[in-house]
Amino acid sequence: DAGITQSPRYKITETGRQVTLMCHQTWSHSYMFWYRQDLGHGLRLIYYSAAADITDKGEVPDGYVVSRSKTENFPLTLESATRSQTSVYFCASKNRGRGEQYFGPGTRLTVT
Amino acid sequence: AQRVTQPEKLLSVFKGAPVELKCNYSYSGSPELFWYVQYSRQRLQLLLRHISRESIKGFTADLNKGETSFHLKKPFAQEEDSAMYYCALSAYGFGNEKLTFGTGTRLTIIP
Numbered sequence: 001d002a003g004i005t006q007s008p009r010y011k012i013t014e015t016g017r018q019v020t021l022m023c024h025q026t027w028s029h030s031y032m033f034w035y036r037q038d039l040g041h042g043l044r045l046i047y048y049s050a051a052a053d054i055t056d057k058g059e060v061p062d063g064y065v066v067s068r069s070k071t072e073n074f075p076l077t078l079e080s081a082t083r084s085q086t087s088v089y090f091c092a093s094k095n096r097g098r099g100e101q102y103f104g105p106g107t108r109l110t111v112t
Numbered sequence: 113a114q115r116v117t118q119p120e121k122l123l124s125v126f127k128g129a130p131v132e133l134k135c136n137y138s139y140s141g142s143p144e145l146f147w148y149v150q151y152s153r154q155r156l157q158l159l160l161r162h163i164s165r166e167s168i169k170g171f172t173a174d175l176n177k178g179e180t181s182f183h184l185k186k187p188f189a190q191e192e193d194s195a196m197y198y199c200a201l202s203a204y205g206f207g208n209e210k211l212t213f214g215t216g217t218r219l220t221i222i223p
Contacts, residue, residue, distance in 0.1 A: 031209050040121075042198060042215040043156075050209070058210065090156065094209065098144060098163065098202075101211055103156040 003027070006091050006104040014112055019078045021107050023091030031094045032074040033101065034058075034066065036087040043090065049074055081111045114139040116201050118214035125189045126222045133184040133217045135173075135199030144202040145175055145182040146211070151195045159197070160184070169193070194221045 004025040013019050023032065030051050035043040035058075045058030047066040055066050063085060065077045074093075078085055088108050092101040115138045125131050137143060145162040159168055162175040162182060173184045182199060199214040 033210070035213075040215060042118075043211075043213040045210055045212075048210060092156075096209070100146065100158040100161065103148075105155045 004091060004093055004102055004104040006089075006107050008107060009105065010108050012110045012112060013081050015081060015083060017081050019081050019109065021076045021078075021089055021091075021109070023074045023076070023104055025072055025074075025091075025093040025102075025104075027093065027095075027102075028071055029093035029102075030071075030096045031101075032068065033092040033094075034064075034074070034076045035090045035092065036060065036085075037090060037106070038087050046076065046089075078109075081109075083111050085109065086111045114143065114201050114203050114212045116199050116212050116214035118197075118199055118217050120217045121215065122218050122220070124220045124222055127191055128188050131184075131186040131189045131193065131219065133197050133199075133219065135182045135184065135214060137180050137182065137199075137201050139180075139201060139203060141203060145173070146200045146202070147171070147173055147182075147184050148198045148200060148213075149195050150198070156198065189221045191221045191223055194219060 007022045033048040034046040044060045049055045049068045052071050088106050090106045091104040094101045117136045147159040148156045149159045150156045160173050171186045198216045200211045
């Protein structure tokens with residue numbers, strides 16, 4: 001039972017590079033989410049998706065792009081990484097209706 | 113728009129002492145409230161939902177709509193309770209399945 005996984009777990013990249021963080025879930029959950037976790041800010045929603053091919057912006061979407069061609073995958077792309085995007089990124093998924101979100105293990109991204 | 117406030121960034125409590133982590137929210141509708149916990153370098157996991165009214169690992173939380181609060185309590189702290197705790201709100205009911213998180217409280221249990 002893999003659940004929800006993220007890759008890579010750690011990534012160091014340079015300013016200006018494109019980076020893609022992967023998220024995969026095996027539950028066929030309808031909803032998927034991307035958060036960033038920063039000291040003093042808690043978790044902030046970047047983008048979310050209600051189903052394949054349906055995505056919407058969260059609180060801090062600038063500089064990020066998402067796609068969802070398959071229900072189980074929800075990649076997050078930083079088109080041109082900046083130092084301010086150094087963070088821990090968490091992916092989450094949930095079913096429709098009331099209930100909890102299930103979180104992946106996180107990706108620690110450092111932009112130098 | 114909804115908002116979640118956790119006024120304490122850091123909280124230190126002696127082992128065996130009572131613990132209370134504060135959470136206040138603002139939302140005009142009927143929210144669903146959660147407490148998530150993150151142990152050192154691990155993923156977030158659900159601790160409590162106000163709807164289930166369960167007690168998990170000795171923790172309880174009661175939704176007080178009059179005070180718009182959802183404080184997390186435990187009568188006797190244990191060392192394994194040291195973690196980051198996040199209060200979160202869902203405005204479910206309007207087709208909105210997003211969570212709004214507070215900034216978190218880092219709880220340290222002193223042996």
